[in-house]
Amino acid sequence: MKLIYAPGACSLGIHVLLEEIGKPFETQPIKLRDGEQRKPEFTAVNPKSKVPTLLRDDGSVLTEFPAIAYYLALSNPAAKLWPAALEDQVRALETMDYVVATAHMQGFSRMFGPANFAPSEADHDKVRARGQQVFSDALALLDRTLEGKEYVTGQFSVADTALFYLEFWAHGHPAMTLPANCAAHYQRMLARPSVQRAMQQEGLR
Ligand SMILES: N[C@@H](CCC(=O)N[C@@H](CS)C(=O)NCC(=O)O)C(=O)O
Incomplete structure (x- = not known):
């Protein structure tokens, strides 16, 4: 699993969730101010030009904070990130x-x-x-x-x-x-x- 993030961006919340889960993960920072999110290397991965971008172990890419958070929480129930009730x-x-x-x-x-x-x-x-x-x-x-x-x-x-x-x-x-x-x-x-x-x-x- 790899999180593409920008320091201090909304991707910070997903970064925290990955740390809460405690399993190994990779990170790749990009510089939004330099427009790296619009460069072909990035848009080939996420054409929305946004972080957080999550690269999953099966090679698929997941975007949008709530969807990534939901995925991480439900695929790691032991971390108790998703409420029970x-x-x-x-x-x-x-x-x-x-x-x-x-x-x-x-x-x-x-x-x-x-x-x-x-x-x-x-x-x-x-x-x-x-x-x-x-x-x-x-x-x-x-x-x-x-x-x-x-x-x-x-x-x-x-x-x-x-x-x-x-x-x-x-x-x-x-x-x-x-x-x-x-x-x-x-x-x-x-x-x-x-x-x-x-x-x-x-x-x-
Ligand atoms: N709806 C997206 C919003 C993501 C978003 O807007 N991320 C900002 C950083 S906080 C971004 O990547 N901006 C780059 C740009 O718009 O060029 C989500 O929930 O993940």
Whole structure:
């Protein structure tokens, strides 16, 4: 199994899951800023030009955070990354989808890639501001779902690694403050050896 990732990108959440599972895996970093995701060597593997990209042992390629997380969790039941109860399973799915489809795709993507949303540079500040609003609103909502709990569904699961990459981004952004429950969740995540190993390997602090 090989994870193609970019340091500090959303692939960090999948990196943490692989560390939680604890089986040997390879990693291959790419530099998004240098556009490596659009080079033929990469698009031959993943034509979507995105990380995380998971190369499985049978040679097949899996993309999209929730699909990779689901695959890793269900193919490694001993790691207990997938909640047992149906209600917790749907809440984990709900959180992952909201993190990826709303906070990341509609929020963070606007903040860091405004040209993908508005061709005219004159509009980019407005696009960035809208992205930051979407991102902050999403974090506030996720904060409420953490109320009274250590992890998204009570026990650690795939959903926490999705929330973690958002928290990592917000924590590193000078104009953003993590709401209280997310801040506590972020610290809880940083204390996990899996997170420490993944961050160290990606050269993050
Ligand atoms: N829907 C995808 C989103 C993946 C994504 O947008 N990844 C970013 C890094 S956080 C990326 O690879 N961006 C490169 C680009 O868009 O050129 C998923 O869930 O995996």
